[in-house]
Structures are given as structure tokens and as C-alpha cells.
Amino acid sequence: MEAVSVYSWGATFVGCAIWEYESMRSHALNMLKKPIKFFRRQAEYGLDKSNKLSKEVTKWWNSLTTGQKVFGPICALNILVFAAWRIPRLHPFMLNYFASNPASPHQCLPMLLSSFSHYSGFHLLANMYVLHSFSTGAVYSLGKEQFTALYLSAGVISSFTSYFYKILRKQPGLSLGASGSIMAILAYVCMQYPETQLGIILLPFITFSAGTAIKFIVGLDAAGVLMGWKFFDHAAHLGGAATGICWALYGNKYVWPQREPIVSYWHQVRGSIK
Template structure:
């Protein structure tokens, strides 16, 4: 009963689900399709030493610790570097295409003709479509980036509620350094939430900071930072779990959100922040990020199991580093990529 209560508390409170202290209890196997989880009840009955396992956020899952080895980190490290490079390269190309499309539309079409065609398109569309268009046009650039991210998270949350999909969700939407599927879950787990409160809390924080971040970075650079930070935070969690020999599932967007939080708080340290339930309490963004990072660092050093503190630190470090060096060292030096894409695009025509 005590274990059940602790697991329920973890489901409600964790931002990225960590693992609990070790339990060698009889936990039935959830699915034959998930290689990293195994039935241990027969081993307990025979009094043979079972694999050292840690309880996951799901009450009937145990995670095998024997598959966690340092040599297995090379593959996720390569995936992290490659995916992050693709993210920022794709963001640069996306920005190029957006600017090119806008320039062509302004040069080739008179403004009166554009307005006329836009008005005709609205008339042809149904009422529901006009309402959706009006709603979408009323959003800020930050909200236009937030809405698709939130929608994906809600869809994945709904998928967790379907019993037949849960083996696949465990396999692909939970990051685990001991799993045979070790790379793509690093990304997919950042869109995965098992608890409704977990989903609400992460999306609320993302919505609060997305407008400011998009205004500073632009939608292309924002999305590149968000996606790459999600994978980097997952790799940081892998690294910590491997060093500490603490297997377990992790899921949630907090690693990527911590990167956005770290960037905004570092870029605008004098911005006043507050807590939704304590509106009278305000503090500076610079102080907030220092406190958050300090708590996560203490969690890593002291081995706290409340959050996936290593993933939080990886995401925050990514956002803070981008604030100091990202624009100058990487984004402002993207001309070679744009030049190559411009020549390639011309060659394709």
C-alpha cells in the first residue's frame, strides 16, 4: 500500500518522471512487447537474487538495470549531435523560405489584388473556417508556435488512455537508457505526459514564456532550440542514470521547457515573475533561474527522486548557453548553410 501511494504521488508531482529508490518486489510484467521490462515474481519465489530494479511511474512496470552500460551512450550521443544540427539547419532554411516567399508575394502581386483574393477566399470558405482563420490570425507569433506543440502533447496524452497503445507508448514515448529503442524516445518522450496535472503544468509554463522567447528568437530559432533542448535534456538524463546506475522511465516536456525558461530568464533577468497561486509574491527572472538550477543541482548531487533533475539541468544549461553564445557563434554564422541551400534550390529548378 505504501508503494502504491508513493507511485501515485510521483504520477501527480513529477515534471519528467524519475525513478524511486530500489524495490525488489513482485511486479507483474506489463507487456511482452517491451524488452526492458520483465516478470520477476517467479524469481522472488525461488529466493534467487533478482535484477536490481527501480519502480517506474507505472505500478506494474519494473526496469532492468543490467542493460545500462556506458558503451551504450555513444549511439544516443551521436543522435543528439545529429538531431540538434538538423534542427538548427532546418530552422535556418525555414527562415530563408519564409522570407523568400514573402518577398515574392510582395513583388509579383499588387496589394489591391492581394486584398481582393484574400477577401474572396474568406467568402468562399465556410463559417467555421472563417472563425478558425480569424482566431488563428488573432494569435501572437508565440501563441502560433505554442498551439501546435500543445496539440501534439494533448494527442499523446490521449493515446496513453488507450490500453492497446500502452505497450507502444512505453516503447517509444518513454526515454530509458536500458531500452533497445534508445534514440527516438529521446525526442518523442518530450511530447509525452501520463498525468493530466503534469501536462497542464508544463503547458502553462510553456505558454507563459513562449511569446517572449519567440519575440526574441523568431519562430524558427525558437523551435530549433526547443526540439534540440528536448533531446539534449534526455541525453543528460541518460548520462546521469548510467553513472548513478539508476534505471527508469522519463517522460515530459520539462527539459525542453527549461531551455526556454533558461533563455528568457538569462536574456531578460530583470523581468518580474510571479506564481499563479501566489499572485502577491513576485521575483526577478534572474533570481528565479538561479534558484531553479540550484535546486536541480542539489537534486542530482543528493540523489533526490522528486523530478528528473538531470534532464532539467540539461535543458536549462542549453537555454542559458544559447543566450550567451548561441546567436553569436551559431545563428549569426549560418550563411554557409543558406548559401548552399540557395544554390541547391536554384539547381533543382
């Protein structure tokens, strides 16, 4: 199972490194083609009356921050998976691939896919609210590719932590939800900006620093693990938080730069920009 976890984490890291390379390559090609596009637009001006809805959607999308553009697809995927849980005939498939379970014959994909899976509408709403609140700051600090690598890696690591805890305590059961990945993002932001003031939605008069918040959350989940609480998957939360903290301390400096050999190899396979 540990090998499966390492394989899954490695796949997310490699995929995001290649994505960053492709984004940079696409940007370079677009810059080279800009003069051609300019003259083409001038020639076609007034002839193409494409539908206004498409233009409005494009205008709205371009007005979003990079963090919001990353949050949008993640939120949409979570909503689609939530909708799939509402279809009874899909339940066997969803249980096999969108819920992590140490007793399942499928171990690799559920570690990742379960982090996009919610059965409860309230669980989905709460997780997406927290992710939306912290994604902009995290993407600004990390960039969209490194953010995605952290988010997906934390999903795998939190699932593995949950597996390990259930096996240790002999408590089989299903786990699903984006909480592990979101805990990593939350922990990263709190570590990077510990003096940022946070608050509670229903109690806006209560504020506390981000550094205090992450200490309290980690302490609460550690107590949940030690005392065997079952209200949340506290082990998965701890796994996600540990990933975010480690990434803030070491990942950006020591792990992400190691993508260079991957990018160089991909560049050779794909071919140089032409």
C-alpha cells in the same frame, strides 16, 4: 550515445534553418504575387460565399501573436501524444518511441519525441502553462525558427543528460515530458530579462526577479542531482536550463549565424526564387 545526441541536435538545427529559409522565400513570393491576388479578389468578390466558420478561424488565428502561434502547435502535439497514452494497444509503441530510456534499443527518436510526451494530465497542464507564459517573450527575442531550434535542441540535450546521469548512478528508468525544453526557454528568458518580476500562481503577493528565479531553480535541481532525489528528473532539468543559459550567452551570437552555409547549400539544391 553521444554521437546519437549530436546527430539529433544537428537535425533539429538544420531543420529549423531550412524552415527559416522557406518562410522567407514564401514571404518574398507572396509579396510578388500581391497585385495578382488583389485583382483576382476583386473579380471574385461576391461570388464566393465560403463558410463563415473557416473565416472566423482564420480571423482568430491572424489575431494571435507570433509567440501564441508557435505555442499552439506545440501544445496540440503534446495533447495528441497524451491522448495516445490513453490507448492501451499503443503502449508498446509509445514506450519505444515516446519515452527516453538508456536501456532501450531505440535511442535517437525518443530523445526528441519524449519531449512531447506526458502520461500525467497534471504534468501536461503545468508544463503547457509555463510554456505559454514564457513563449511570447522568447519568440519575440529569438524569432519563431530560432525559438523552435532551441526548444527541440534542448529536448535532445536534456534527454542525453538524463541518460548520462542514469547510467552514472546505475538507475535505469523512463523519462518523458517537455520539462527539459521548457527549462531551456525559461532559462533563456530569465537570462535575457533578469529584472522581470515573476510571481507564483497561488501566492500573487510574492514576487521575485527572473534572475533570482533561475538561480533558485538551477540550485534546486543541482541539489536534486547530487542527493539523488527522484521526484523530478533533475538531470534533465539541468540539461535544459544549461542549454537555455548557453544559448542566451553564446548561441544567438555564435551558433545561429553558422546556419548560413546550410541555407546557401539548401538554396542551391532547391533552386533560386522564380
